[in-house]
Amino acid sequence: MTVPTPSMLQHFHILTLTHRNAKLKEIGELVTAFEGGDGLHERLAQLRDRGMVNEIFYSSTCNRILLLFTTDQKVDDVFKSSLLPFPAAGLTRLKHLSGLRAIRHLYEVAGSIDSLVVGERQILGQLRESQERCWKWGLIGDDLRIICNQAVLAAKDIYANTRIGEKSVSVVSLSMQQLQRYAPSRKARILLVGAGQTNLLVTKFLRKQGYANVTIANRTVKRAEQLVSGFENGRALSLGELSDYRDGFDVLFVCTAAAHATITPELFGSLLAGESPKDKIVVDLGVPADVAESTIARYEFTYIAIEHLRALAEENMDFRRREVDLAHEIIERHLVETETLYQTRLIERAMVEVPGQIKAIRHNAVNKVFRKELEDLDPQARELMDRMLQYMEKRCIGIPMQAAREAVLSPRPAAPQRKSTAEAIS
Structure with a gap:
């Protein structure tokens, strides 16, 4: 074969x-x-x-x-x-x-x-x-x-x-990892500005982490309502209502498609609702940045910026590539x-007909080739002969399959090394 x-x-x-x-x-x-x-x-x-x-x-x-x-x-x-x-x-x-x-x-x-x-x-x-x-x-x-x-x-x-x-390369995932370093309470007030694909992923992480107090402000309220559904204390706002928001926040996620900064010093001060900015966490995932530089300069808060997250993501990607x-x-x-x-598997396919062929040989031997000789045997001898043939049939079926498998699985012998002329003469 x-x-x-x-x-x-x-x-x-x-x-x-x-x-x-x-x-x-x-x-x-x-x-x-x-x-x-x-x-x-x-x-x-x-x-x-x-x-x-x-x-x-x-x-x-x-x-x-x-x-x-x-x-x-x-x-x-x-x-x-x-x-x-x-x-x-x-x-x-x-x-x-x-x-x-x-x-x-x-x-x-x-x-x-x-x-x-x-x-x-x-x-x-x-x-x-x-x-x-x-x-x-x-x-x-x-x-x-x-x-x-x-x-x-x-x-x-x-x-x-x-x-x-290992080592996340998703900016959203990395932002959540950075957020967890500051261990905000599960009762923290989360405010999201924007309801695009990025903040959709953010809401999935927030649900998984068990946050319940989530407010989402978006250009279209219907989209905000879709993202906020499922949170125990969820609320949807339009961007126009954001300047009148007075419930404060502990964590602010912001990611909009605006070409200019959304979180100005004036809006940020309004969102604080009279609270101190020192304990606030702001995660800015906008490109370009949604938090104005003047806001960062005026207020002291924890700022997680997308540029830092991107650098961390590329560093982690290099780790993965290695x-x-x-x-x-x-x-x-x-x-x-x-x-x-x-x-x-190819051998198994080729051998699939072997059991039937062995059975056919046995049947031919019993019913044609040695039929007369077997008829002359007494019942006990015929029964013994039949048991012997059955035993040999079962054993013979496995022999070629085992031999073929061993031929495939056994390592090929190394080619014999040629002797030098001096060795051959000696």
Whole structure:
């Protein structure tokens, strides 16, 4: 029997477009074009039914689109144009990987090495959801099941044995970490100015930390009401009402889309409602800064600025990047294990008919070749013979499988070293 070789992995392919070679807006447009509303299942199934792919796995995020599939066809521009309903410009930038390179890339994605934010664990969850969906649709068979499961194991190994996910690189998360250094009470009065995406994330952290007294002021009150819902003592205001706000605050988060500073000395003094500024914490997440420099100069308060948070985020990202080399070593080890696992699986597939063939040989021997001789035996002898044949059948079924596995798993002997001429003569 021929032992499978790594070349048998060459029918694995990946087509991908990522943040590395396209703008996020372009990726979003391609995702929309491919998914086509609720037509993703039908489109993927058509690719399989047309014989273009044998198995297929599809996943998309805000910064990548990825198609992992198996096929024996040549994956060239003609193949890609018939596979994907993308504009020509999108097709030319699609990155094509095959064999171990494709599998390595999948492991790098799962382990967040290839992410826009290195160490971002959410990507693994997104890949697992995509795998479950494609499996449910009947698009994933034995080949992609093995590879996708191994990708999950490789990612978990990376997260468990490197520090790639440590040290937050999210500005909002870092702002909350900085806030906790000052240990504000869970009963603290929290005032948010602005209700955009950044402050939406802030409210999620505040809920998780158990804060209840939250007031949100925004240009549109309806948006503020959406963000403040769920807080025990939540209140929504318009920005126009902010100058009349007299309930004070302990922590102020501010992040607006304004081109000029929102928190002027006059407004800040009004928001203090007669209280001392010394114990106040202000978290400014605006770009440009929402707290005027004149406000910082006039009042003495704890100021957490976005520039400091950005510098800290970049420092933490550098730390994560230094863990990438170790993560790559883990991936290489898993690639070796994947080759062995896949080779073993190919042998199991090839051996699936062996039990039936052995049973057929036994049946032929008993009922044709040695039928007359067996008829001459007494019942006890025939029963003994039947038990012996059953025993040998069961034992023989396992022998070739075990031998094949040992052939794959055992290390290859080193090539013998050639003797020198002097050694050969002696």
